[in-house]
Amino acid sequence: MKTLKIGLIGTGFMGKAHAIAFNAASSVFELPAKPVCELLADVDLATAESRARAWGFARATDDWRALVADSEVDVVDICAPNFLHKEMALAAIAAGKHVYAEKPLALSTADADEMVAAAEKAGVKTLVGFNYIRNSATQLARQIVASGDIGELIHFRGRHNEDYLLDPEKPHDWHTKRATAGAGALGDVGSHILNMAEFLTGQRITQVCGQLQTIIAMRPNANGSGMAAVENDDQAQAMLRFDQGLIGNIETSRVAAGRKMGLAYTLTGTKGAIVFDQERMSELQLYRHGDAHGRRGFTTLLAGPEHPDYAAFSPAPGHGLGYNDQKIIEVRDLVEGIINDRPLYPDFREAARVNRLIEAIETSDQSGQWVMV
Amino acid sequence: MKTLKIGLIGTGFMGKAHAIAFNAASSVFELPAKPVCELLADVDLATAESRARAWGFARATDDWRALVADSEVDVVDICAPNFLHKEMALAAIAAGKHVYAEKPLALSTADADEMVAAAEKAGVKTLVGFNYIRNSATQLARQIVASGDIGELIHFRGRHNEDYLLDPEKPHDWHTKRATAGAGALGDVGSHILNMAEFLTGQRITQVCGQLQTIIAMRPNANGSGMAAVENDDQAQAMLRFDQGLIGNIETSRVAAGRKMGLAYTLTGTKGAIVFDQERMSELQLYRHGDAHGRRGFTTLLAGPEHPDYAAFSPAPGHGLGYNDQKIIEVRDLVEGIINDRPLYPDFREAARVNRLIEAIETSDQSGQWVMV
Amino acid sequence: MKTLKIGLIGTGFMGKAHAIAFNAASSVFELPAKPVCELLADVDLATAESRARAWGFARATDDWRALVADSEVDVVDICAPNFLHKEMALAAIAAGKHVYAEKPLALSTADADEMVAAAEKAGVKTLVGFNYIRNSATQLARQIVASGDIGELIHFRGRHNEDYLLDPEKPHDWHTKRATAGAGALGDVGSHILNMAEFLTGQRITQVCGQLQTIIAMRPNANGSGMAAVENDDQAQAMLRFDQGLIGNIETSRVAAGRKMGLAYTLTGTKGAIVFDQERMSELQLYRHGDAHGRRGFTTLLAGPEHPDYAAFSPAPGHGLGYNDQKIIEVRDLVEGIINDRPLYPDFREAARVNRLIEAIETSDQSGQWVMV
Amino acid sequence: MKTLKIGLIGTGFMGKAHAIAFNAASSVFELPAKPVCELLADVDLATAESRARAWGFARATDDWRALVADSEVDVVDICAPNFLHKEMALAAIAAGKHVYAEKPLALSTADADEMVAAAEKAGVKTLVGFNYIRNSATQLARQIVASGDIGELIHFRGRHNEDYLLDPEKPHDWHTKRATAGAGALGDVGSHILNMAEFLTGQRITQVCGQLQTIIAMRPNANGSGMAAVENDDQAQAMLRFDQGLIGNIETSRVAAGRKMGLAYTLTGTKGAIVFDQERMSELQLYRHGDAHGRRGFTTLLAGPEHPDYAAFSPAPGHGLGYNDQKIIEVRDLVEGIINDRPLYPDFREAARVNRLIEAIETSDQSGQWVMV
Known part of the structure; x- marks a missing residue:
């Protein structure tokens, strides 16, 4: 069996999620190659070594440049903070490696474009x-929209709200500084809903009109030395125009009390509607105007083997996918795309669009006007 | 027992809802006066007479001017289409009557202002x-916000979406023409969510940035003579700025597949959040960030006797209020306000604000810019 | 217009609900006669007079026997505690009056049978x-079952759980004594779910196997003089066999923490299922096995004008009925049945079945065996 | 790092779920030994070999006896149909292997007892x-019950209903024959809810009173040769008595239209209640009677890092666990128990109790009486 050797940079939350996915993917899916955990990098060598042992990586390093250059590594997987994406990705590309990176791609559109090029x-x-976008229920939503079952789309409503920075005593980390994170909520979680908007509708956002707000202006420094300004948005919202006439709006927040995995969307068409909430990630609500009079209503579809990519996890409906299962699907796509030399989605070019949308919303917030993307 | 004699104009959906409320109010609430169904007007005399008998009105007429002038009538209640509100209200005021009118108050801000004056x-x-705004759960939401239990408000999200004009074969009626309705969805159902936004937050909207769309451009004429243009919006959305820094957004539609009574809102504060959906009108979802770690979540509060105006309907929680019960509460407020000579809310001045907000959103849609209210 | 003159006994929770319904019914429905609030009885004359004024009754009395004998009264409406039902009903019947009584009909099957005779x-x-059983969504459930849309019924699950006696400090009242209430939770709320079971399925329960429990053995006396034993059940459950082979089970409780109006049922058939919860009384969940593969799920039907008795309250779906609206429908049935001389459901004979089922469950609890009904 | 070598018998649904868990477990949890996929058995060698390659097993065989005897294998994992459990387990035990088996443990209590011994x-x-029982939300439920937060338990309601055999055209397989499956729904899914009842309450079921029904009496033979009788129950229900006075009831079905992963329970205590539905496996509903008046209601707790075993999957709440994640937790417990020589739960002795409960319900169905367990 072919192999695809992974060099993973980062051992935090996302690094671990990727590691789980690499380990599980070939027992879930029939893959054209087996992802092999080859080399793991962390700034701290002991951490890298300990995680490598636990996660099944053959080797560990505290030098991401060594990882990028390593001749055994086929794919460089970047799970480091946002501000490192560009340098790492450019180095990996220069070394001829395929690159799998976390979102948002870059701190700015200019950086993203350089990476794409x-x-x-x-x-x-x-x-x-x-x-x-790889969750079975969301793939089903895309499928229903594309099939025309709910008619022509007339409205898109999306949000990705969380409350991980609601507590004003929570100190600064790289998320709250422009130099390390770029945009705030809009970049961190808002990037998901912007990508999702184009994925689900199959349309391009052409104009935005947005607002950003920093709710908690000052936070304690991580080192205990007093307070410092938060440099990016805690919440943002925007109205959207798409290229085929569709309108919509999005919200995003990192201080939205009560929302834990608050990505949600409503797709309204001329013949029906779809409602989804990631906190109930294995459910999709579908309304069809064509259903019999007196029997119309939102139907709760539980993700099941009839729906995209579910059957590999369970032959029985309603058993439920989890967060990490989405990463397993993502890894499946990575492996198939590379081995079979097919386009990957979303690639750097697609991800750069998200940076472009973020910047347009920021520009609109400054100007108080609609901005072309 | 004192009485308050009602002259009701209109025997449609809203006329009937008002009649039910007048008949039931004094068995639900302890009122300072008994509302008496005195005179009912409809353009068709037979209809007026038949409805008067059924609804307990002492007399009927096909002449609303006679009703307005009738010396027995204390309150003129206007349940006629929007375009008639102004003329009827001005006549009633000229006759020295109190006026209870359906929303939206007027076709334009200018008309509304004339009525206020x-x-x-x-x-x-x-x-x-x-x-x-009189539903028990929504009054509770207002109470929670005002109490500071969810902290300082940082975001308001509201929608009032329905799908009563989703079918493109549905012919024109007065709702679809500017001369008879004014704004479309924005005036008809959007007026509710705009009023609600200020009611719930206790803040004033100072700026709006909006979009309107007519989705079904042409509809059959009611008389069967071919097609004619729809003259107002099928859906609209807007971003909002309030006077104390709060931001938010609203949506409204009459073509939103699946939404029947789709008024819903989310109030996000620095210490908690409230979520409500009128389709489950006796439930309020409350999140408090101060709840114990690991025990935080949205709590479903079922309206009960501890909550505003519920106990008059039932001494036991969870038994549920219905649509018409809201009108009974409204009638209670009408009677108490008039008899005890206290301010009514929302009066014409308050309702004129809604016309002002509608116009500002329409202006913004034209200019593509934020508009001061 | 014809009239039907009502003599109402009792001014508590249920008396008020009936009064609201009498006042509102003819503005909601087209009735063959107008229910007229003629005479109101309460043991306290001042209360009777005050409530009569508020609720629109022409006269008041503190003597229910006078009410029963009053020549102007067409219908005697009994909203007094359970233990008074028999004496009042027999007197009313002896006076040739129609009788409208609250449930449970009697303290025992023997008493109920005497009343039926x-x-x-x-x-x-x-x-x-x-x-x-008059709620629109529940009438719809009955209609769907009867239509065969969910096939042949194979299982009935019902519960009516509330928590109004959860607090052990709550003192005795007539509910907690056998002489005044008969059975406890089983009689008070359990009677609803037993009646509902036969209403929904259209089948007769032929055998039961049940259990009763008193959870809070002693409660304070109402007069403050120490504690006394609770004499009937706080919770009960039973398995059921129906005459056409269907099986099922019910639960009932007055100490079920969290349940406020906790009547709920699941009807499972060979081709589908229905799920309902009275706390969301205007929603019915419908599953049809025949729906398209990958599009099967429970559909949330919001009560609307296509469903039984809804249109009289609102022409628009999703606007929601409330608790008191059910009583308005009940009054419509009362008036129509009497004026048009048609059978009423559930009449005393039908209600006596509920007493019979309650006694069978109590017998089974004693014997530890299945009991024929 | 230590290893624990697994010999897995069976490559169906459950075999695959176990394989995923073995592969993922050490990247999710800090394990005291790494589970190693050593040997995979299937009756078809080609299948065994193909699955071994995909799932990372070092070797494959078509002889389960060879697997059991293999000196490299530390743990024999039995994912074969029910009727093979006994023979395989006894052989594995005879070879001194630890045994990890799927449920139900055996076809009968006698067999189960032999395996325990x-x-x-x-x-x-x-x-x-x-x-x-390893799902984070369900572990939380157990924790809340044990903490006394909802007081003393007074009622347990459980069900595990699915509809995988609803279609009468579905042919026989091993589930529908007594010799290969033992009990029907009661053994297959009912075993889960019986085990769950004792796990959650911390109490032992001492008496049962039950009913079983075969709804679809005849099914097509798998080989197309006409119809044959279904030999075990399609649905069952029982009332329960526990050793500390608690009562309750359970339902189970394989023909319950609409239920896909329909394990659900309600735990009612003297101070609160818990409601759970496995179709929303990362949510727990908690009611506490002690909450402030007017603020009481069911709180939706989203599984998060404060709850048992969640943090290993994600540091952020609400991200959601999936079906297979439960198996990963199970494997963690297997590895820790074996390596640290600690008791495993539920072991054969505990699982034999479930067989005992199943048999008692079957006995009760025959006798029509309560049966001591």
């Missing part, structure tokens, strides 16, 4: 971890 | 039927 | 207030 | 795959 020139494959 | 000059009481 | 011999109409 | 005599560890 480099990857496309080098001809390497790229994939960015907008994992929520 | 007349009423205030005449010193009559006015009340406009934004009945959803 | 008297009413049938006298040829008066009787109706018992099992109001939950 | 053998395992305990041999001193090997045993674990049976009642995986739903």
Whole structure:
């Protein structure tokens, strides 16, 4: 059996989620190659070594440049903070590696564009971890929209609200500084709903009109030395125009009390509607105007083997996928795309669109006007 | 026992809802006066007479001017189509009657302002039927916000979406013409959510940025003579800024597949959040960030006797209020306000604000810019 | 217009609910006669007079025997505690009045049978207030079952759990004594779910196997003089066999923490299922096995004008009925049945079945065996 | 790092779920030994070999006896149909292997007891795959009950209903024959809810009174040769008495239209209640009677890192666990129990109780009486 050797940078939350997915993917899916955990990098060598042992990586390093250059590594997987994505990705591309990176791709559109150009020139494959689009119920939503079952779309409503920074005593980390994170909620979780908007509708956002707000202006420094300003948005909202006439709106927040995995959307069409909430990730609500009079209502579809990518996890409906299962699907796509030399989605070019949308919303917030994307 | 004699104009959906409320109110609430169904007007005399008998009105007429002038009538209740509100209300005010009118108050801000001026000059009481603010669960939401239990508000999200005009074969009626309805969805159902936004937050909307769309451009004429253009919006959305820094957004539609009574809102504060959906009108979801770690979540509060105006309907929680019960509460407020000479909310002045907000959203849609209210 | 003159006994929770319904019914429905609030009885004359004024009764009395004998009264409506039902009903029947009584009909099957015999011999109409079967969504459930849309029924699951006696400090009242209430939870709320079981399925329960428990053995006396034993059940459950092979089970409780109006049922058939919860009384969940593969799920039907008795309250779906609206439908049935001389459901005979089922469950609890009904 | 070598028998649904769990477990949890996929058995060698390659097993065989005897194998994992459990387990125990088996443990209590005796005599560890008790939300439910937060339990309601055999055209397989499956729904899914009842309450069921029904009496033979009788129950229900006075009831079905993963329970205590539905496996509903007046209601707790075993999957709440994650937790418990020589739960002895409860319900169905367990 073929193998695809992974060099993973980062041992945090996302690094672990990727590791789980690499380990599980070939027992879930029939893959054209087996992902092999080859090399794991962390700034702290002991951490890298300990995690490598636990996660099944053959080797560990505290030097991500060594990882990128390692001749055994086929794919460089970047799970480091946002501000490191560009440098790491460019180095990996320069070394001829395929690149699998977490979102948002870059701190700015300019950076993202530079990364796209480099990857496309080098001809390497790229994939960015907008994992929520891989959830079975969301793939089903896309399928229903594309099938025309709910008619022509007339409205898109999306949000990705969480409350991980609601507590004003929570100190600064890289998320709250522009130099390390770029945008705030809009970049971190808002990037998901912007990507999702285009994925679900199959349409391009052409104009935005947005607002950003920092709710908690000052936070304690992580080192205990007093307070410092939060440099990016805690919440944002925008109205959207799409290229085929569709309108919509999105919200995003990191201080929205009560929302834990608050990605949700409503797709309204001329013949029906779809409602989804990621906190109930294995359910999709479907309304069809054509159903019999007196029997119309939202039907709760439980993800099941009839729906995209579910059957590999369970032959029985309603058994439920979890967060990490989305990453397993993502890894399946990564492996298949690379081995079979097929386009990956969303690649760097697609992910750069998200950066472009974020910047347009920020520009609109400044100007108080609609902005072309 | 004192009485308050009602002259009701209109025998449609809203006329009937008002009649039910007048008949039931004094067995539900302890009222300072008994509302008496005195005179009922409809353009068709037979209809007026038949409905008067059924609904307990002492007399009937096909002449609303006679009703307005009738010396026995204390309150003129206007349940006629929007375009008639102004003329009827001005006549009633001129006759020194108190006026209870359905929403939206007027076709335009100018008309609304004229009505406000007349009423205030005449010193009559006015009340406009934004009945959803009287639902027990929504009054509770207002109470929780005002108490500070969810902290300072940082975001308001509201929608009032229905799908009563989703079918493109449905012919024109007065709702679809500017001369008879004014704004479309924005005026008809959107007026509720705009009023609700200020009611719930206790804040004033100072700026709006909006979009309107007519989805079904042409509809059959009611008389069968071919097609004619729809003259107002099928759906609209807007971002909002409030006077104390709060931001938010609203949506409204009459073509939103699946939504029947789709008024819903989310109030997000620095210490908690409230979520409500009128389709489950006796439930309020409350999240408090201060709840114990590991025990935080949205609590479903079923309306009960501890909550505003519920106990009059039932001494036991969870038994459920219905649509018409909101009108009974509204009638209670009408009677108490008039008899005890206390301010009514929302009166014409307050309702004129809603016309002002609607116009500002329409202006913004034209200019593509934020508009001051 | 014809009238039907009501003599109402009792001014508590249920008396008020009946009064609201009498006042509102003819503005909601087209009735063949107008229910007229003629005479109101309460043991306290001042209360009777005050409530009569508020509720629109022409006269008041503190003597229920005078009410029963009053020549102006067409219908005697009994909203007094359970232990008074028999004496009042027999007196009313003896006076040739139609009788409308609250549930449970009697303290025992023997008493109920005596009441049935008297009413049938006298040829008066009787109706018992099992109001939950009149809710639009529940009538729809019955309609769907009867239509065969969910196939042949194979399982019935019902419960009516509340928590109104959960607090052990709550003192005795007539509910907790056998002489005044008969059975406890089983009689008070369990009677609803037993009646509902036969209403929904259209089948007769032929065998039961049950258990009763008193959870809070002692409660304070109402007069403050120490503690006394609770004399009937706080919770009960039973398995059921129906005459056409269907099996099922029910639960009932007055100490079920969290349940406020906890009547709920699941009807499972060979081709589908229905799920309902009275706390969301305007929703019915419908599953049809025949729906398309991958599109099967429970559909949330919001009560609307296509469903039984909804249109009289609102022409628009999803607007929601409330608890008191059920009583308005019940009054419509009372008036129509009496004026048009048609059978009423559930009459005393039907209500006596519920007493019979309650006793069978109590017998089974004693014997530890299945009991024929 | 230590290893624990697994010999897995069976490559169906459950075999695959176990394989995924073995592969993922050490990247999710810190394990005291790494589970190693050593040997995979299937009756078809090609299948065994193909699955071994995909799932990372070092070797494959078509002879389960060889697997059991293999000196490299530490743990024999039995994912074969029910009727093979006994022979395989006894052989594995005889070979001194630890045994991890799927549920129900055996076709009868007698068989189960024999397996318990053998395992305990041999001193090997045993674990049976009642995986739903390992779900984070359900562990939380157990924790809340044990803490006394909802007071003393007064009622347990459980069901495990599915509809996988609803279609009468579905042919026989081993589930529908007594010789291969033992009990029907009661054994297959009912075993889960019986185990769950004792797990959640911490109490022992001492008496049962039950009913079983075969709804679809005849099914097509798998080989197309006409119809044959279904030999076990399609649905069952029982009332329960526990050793500390608690009562309750359970339902189970394989023909319950609409239920896909229909394990659900309600735990009612003197101070609160818990409601759970496995179709929303990462949510727990908690009611506490002690909450403030007017603020009491069921709180939706989303599984999060404060709850048992969640943090290993994600540091953020609400991200959701899936079906297979339960098996990963089960494998963690297997590895820890064996390596640290600690008791496993539920072991063969505990699983034999479930067989005992199933038989008692069957006996009660025959006798029509309560049966001591």
